[in-house]
Amino acid sequence: MQNNAQLWEKALFALEGELSRANFSTWFKNTAIIKQDDGTIVIGVPNEFVKDWLQNKFHKTILHSLRNLSENVRAVEYSVCKIEEPKTEKKSVEAPKSAPVAELPLSNLYVNREDGLNPRYTFDDFIIGAFNELAYAASQAILKKVGTNVYNPLFIYGNTGLGKTHLIQAIGNEVKKHYPNKRVFYTTSEKFSVDYINSVGQGSKAMAAFKNKYRVYDLLIMDDIQFLSNKEKTQEELFHIFNELYHNNKQIIFSSDKHPNYIPALESRLKSRFSAGMIVDVQEPEYESRLAILRAKAETQKFFPPQEIIEYLASSVQGNIRELEGLLNGIVCQSELKNRNLTLNEIKPFIKNTSKPKKLLSVKEIVKVISDFYNIEESFVYDKTRRKEVLKPRQIAMFILREDFNISYPTIGQKLGGRDHTTVMHSCEKVKEDIKNDLSLMQEVDQIRAMF
Amino acid sequence: MNFTCNRETLQKYITNAERVTGKNSSLPILSSVLIATNGKSLVIRSTNLEVGVEFQIPAEIKEEGSVAVSGSLFSNILMSIPDEESVTVSVKDSVCKIITKTKNITVKGLLPDDFPTIPVINEGESFTIQSQVFIQGVKSVLMSAAISDIKPEISSVYVYQKEKSLVFVATDSFRLAEKKIDYNGEELSQGVIIPVKNIMEIVKLFDGVMENILFKITKTQISCVSKSVYVTSRVIQGVYPDYEQILPKNNTTEIVMLKQDLINTLKLSTLFSDKFNKIQFIVEPSQKKCLVFTKNSDIGETESNLTVTMSGEPIEISLNGKHLFDCLSVIAEDSIVMQCNGSNKPAVIRGLGDNSFVYLTMPLTK
Numbered sequence: 072m073q074n075n076a077q078l079w080e081k082a083l084f085a086l087e088g089e090l091s092r093a094n095f096s097t098w099f100k101n102t103a104i105i106k107q108d109d110g111t112i113v114i115g116v117p118n119e120f121v122k123d124w125l126q127n128k129f130h131k132t133i134l135h136s137l138r139n140l141s142e143n144v145r146a147v148e149y150s151v152c153k154i155e156e157p158k159t160e161k162k163s164v165e166a167p168k169s170a171p172v173a174e175l176p177l178s179n180l181y182v183n184r185e186d187g188l189n190p191r192y193t194f195d196d197f198i199i200g201a202f203n204e205l206a207y208a209a210s211q212a213i214l215k216k217v218g219t220n221v222y223n224p225l226f227i228y229g230n231t232g233l234g235k236t237h238l239i240q241a242i243g244n245e246v247k248k249h250y251p252n253k254r255v256f257y258t259t260s261e262k263f264s265v266d267y268i269n270s271v272g273q274g275s276k277a278m279a280a281f282k283n284k285y286r287v288y289d290l291l292i293m294d295d296i297q298f299l300s301n302k303e304k305t306q307e308e309l310f311h312i313f314n315e316l317y318h319n320n321k322q323i324i325f326s327s328d329k330h331p332n333y334i335p336a337l338e339s340r341l342k343s344r345f346s347a348g349m350i351v352d353v354q355e356p357e358y359e360s361r362l363a364i365l366r367a368k369a370e371t372q373k374f375f376p377p378q379e380i381i382e383y384l385a386s387s388v389q390g391n392i393r394e395l396e397g398l399l400n401g402i403v404c405q406s407e408l409k410n411r412n413l414t415l416n417e418i419k420p421f422i423k424n425t426s427k428p429k430k431l432l433s434v435k436e437i438v439k440v441i442s443d444f445y446n447i448e449e450s451f452v453y454d455k456t457r458r459k460e461v462l463k464p465r466q467i468a469m470f471i472l473r474e475d476f477n478i479s480y481p482t483i484g485q486k487l488g489g490r491d492h493t494t495v496m497h498s499c500e501k502v503k504e505d506i507k508n509d510l511s512l513m514q515e516v517d518q519i520r521a522m523f
Numbered sequence: 524m525n526f527t528c529n530r531e532t533l534q535k536y537i538t539n540a541e542r543v544t545g546k547n548s549s550l551p552i553l554s555s556v557l558i559a560t561n562g563k564s565l566v567i568r569s570t571n572l573e574v575g576v577e578f579q580i581p582a583e584i585k586e587e588g589s590v591a592v593s594g595s596l597f598s599n600i601l602m603s604i605p606d607e608e609s610v611t612v613s614v615k616d617s618v619c620k621i622i623t624k625t626k627n628i629t630v631k632g633l634l635p636d637d638f639p640t641i642p643v644i645n646e647g648e649s650f651t652i653q654s655q656v657f658i659q660g661v662k663s664v665l666m667s668a669a670i671s672d673i674k675p676e677i678s679s680v681y682v683y684q685k686e687k688s689l690v691f692v693a694t695d696s697f698r699l700a701e702k703k704i705d706y707n708g709e710e711l712s713q714g715v716i717i718p719v720k721n722i723m724e725i726v727k728l729f730d731g732v733m734e735n736i737l738f739k740i741t742k743t744q745i746s747c748v749s750k751s752v753y754v755t756s757r758v759i760q761g762v763y764p765d766y767e768q769i770l771p772k773n774n775t776t777e778i779v780m781l782k783q784d785l786i787n788t789l790k791l792s793t794l795f796s797d798k799f800n801k802i803q804f805i806v807e808p809s810q811k812k813c814l815v816f817t818k819n820s821d822i823g824e825t826e827s828n829l830t831v832t833m834s835g836e837p838i839e840i841s842l843n844g845k846h847l848f849d850c851l852s853v854i855a856e857d858s859i860v861m862q863c864n865g866s867n868k869p870a871v872i873r874g875l876g877d878n879s880f881v882y883l884t885m886p887l888t889k
């Protein structure tokens with residue numbers, strides 16, 4: 072099968088000969104083949120006027136010329152759609168820079184009311200690297216077969232600022248583009264629960280409307296699912312919606328900042344359902360990906376810093392993409408102020424100020440921070456005492472030393488008052504398990520981690 | 524074809540139809556209007572492929588048929604024979620003969636078969652609204668729509684239903700106007716984005732008409748039907764920015780003044796404003812002072828003291844004088860309220876006691 076653009080170009084060439092020039096340029100401007108499906112060709116036209124006219128006047132001519140080019144063409148349909156004009160050199164149409172006028176901050180608000188998707192998020196500017204390869208592959212599999220694939224539901228988790236929202240919104244936008252008949256809906260768990268709470272307050276009619284609203288979609292995307300923890304009734308409602316959609320082969324996509332098993336206070340039946348399809352994580356980008364991301368971001372800002380600066384940024388700033396973007400923006404801003412490219416030496420202090428380096432800490436210092444947090448004597452941690460108020464901080468200390476600082480079990484035992492390595496292992500396991508079910512414990516651990 | 528019709532009526536509708544013909548199209552038929560018989564009435568149709576319009580007017584039909592003739596020529600002919608009460612038009616082989624008591628005119632027409640059809644909407648949602656109410660809604664926001672076509676979705680007027688009102692919005696990203704009018708018809712699941720040029724044509728066509736208009740909307744097209752007029756226009760298939768998020772909910776400074784006072788002051792001040800129409804307001808509620816200041820290094824400067832009531836924090840803010848004028852002309856109240864949230868946040872203007880209209884304008888930076 073020939074590709075859409077080529078086929079249409081050839082067809083237009085033939086049509087041009089048959090029609091008067093004025094006719095041709097009026098009616099065939101901004102048209103394109105948007106889909107070939109089993110012998111049916113769908114031609115995208117700019118408006119209803121053209122659609123009517125092509126259908127009534129030129130249908131036979133068009134069908135004839137397409138048949139000449141491709142034998143299996145059986146029917147031609149017309150559909151009004153936005154056709155992107157070929158991207159020619161983008162002329163800068165911005166207001167002259169001297170104009171002292173700020174714009175209303177509308178540019179970030181282009182959110183489609185109907186499906187909640189922001190059209191800004193596409194795969195075009197999505198950068199794929201080792202860190203998100205798997206998630207991307209899963210998303211592409213979904214695009215091939217929406218709903219009826221093994222990746223249903225797709226659960227994407229990873230830390231903040233790693234592009235989860237971009238990825239899932241891009242899936243939504245792409246599905247919308249390729250399957251115009253499929254109904255897509257993007258929401259955040261927070262909006263979902265607000266919606267639920269509102270409907271509860273408004274009586275049974277509103278409740279029924281709420282129940283029906285989410286069941287008509289072919290693709291439901293729910294972002295930041297971790298905020299559902301502790302909202303039991305909302306979880307129950309999601310559970311029912313999930314079942315309904317899943318049994319009708321509708322695609323469901325979730326994102327969260329944690330693996331479903333680690334989301335505290337989440338119903339186990341939801342957890343098991345999340346795990347039924349595919350769970351992928353998005354990690355922090357490695358050096359090459361960071362480099363690619365920085366280059367792409369710089370390009371969109373029309374800012375071309377020297378190679379060495381990009382490389383330096385990529386190597387020295389670890390962590391999430393949002394931080395990278397922030398740093399780059401800062402540098403763009405600085406060099407615009409100074410009206411020249413910054414040198415490497417000028418950038419170094421800049422990075423030092425914004426990124427927080429991981430300090431090298433001794434075990435003693437870590438224990439001090441933790442015992443201070445729990446307001447106990449530091450020495451108790453090293454003692455043999457098994458009092459409850461000491462036991463917990465000691466176990467958490469072991470857990471953090473192991474998880475965050477990668478110290479071996481025997482060393483931890485030895486440093487914390489000559490304990491056996493199996494004691495340490497037990498403590499780590501216990502904290503790990505408890506975190507899953509205890510929201511306050513998790514918050515404590517997070518707070519402690521933030522102090523390092 | 525052969526029909527007789529009142530000259531004045533025919534002229535009015537041909538002139539209306541002529542406005543929506545294709546002005547610089549390479550296809551000559553687009554610059555003509557189609558005249559056809561339909562039972563006992565006459566149909567006049569024209570389109571520029573953005574907007575299509577069709578009128579039904581009463582006429583005495585002697586012989587059925589149709590013809591396409593140059594719109595501007597035909598309306599000029601009718602305008603140049605103001606003394607004639609009625610005209611008789613007969614067409615044979617696309618040659619159109621206009622016969623009056625004293626004159627005999629022959630005009631070459633085009634084959635009506637080549638005339639474009641006008642889309643008819645049978646599906647989609649619909650609502651009915653009185654024509655003048657609709658026009659008021661559109662005219663209240665029209666001036667704020669962007670002129671250039673770079674971003675088609677904001678070079679438009681956005682109409683949607685919210686609770687018990689129909690909301691009209693337009694913005695060029697430097698200012699924004701929102702007008703709500705009472706509405707108690709069917710619930711509309713989605714709004715419609717109508718290109719500003721097209722909605723201007725629609726408004727003109729219904730100007731001076733007091734009828735209910737039936738609107739039908741689909742994702743690609745809108746149509747407006749009244750007793751004698753059918754208008755249809757392309758709509759923008761896009762996303763309108765969720766502008767409600769930028770409407771300030773509170774304010775730090777509030778100024779109430781007489782509309783006419785401000786207009787008079789602005790008239791003087793704009794004589795001296797620079798090319799950005801910059802007008803500086805210095806408001807100090809504690810000292811009961813509100814100064815309006817403009818300066819143009821080539822001409823001179825003005826300083827006026829406005830009599831106002833005000834409250835809140837002192838502020839210095841520079842606004843675009845043209846934007847202010849634009850909104851004052853659509854506010855009916857005698858007094859206006861201006862609310863600010865600091866010198867680099869948008870200023871809100873509305874009529875005192877009127878919650879149906881909001882105008883937002885971005886300040887100029889120094």
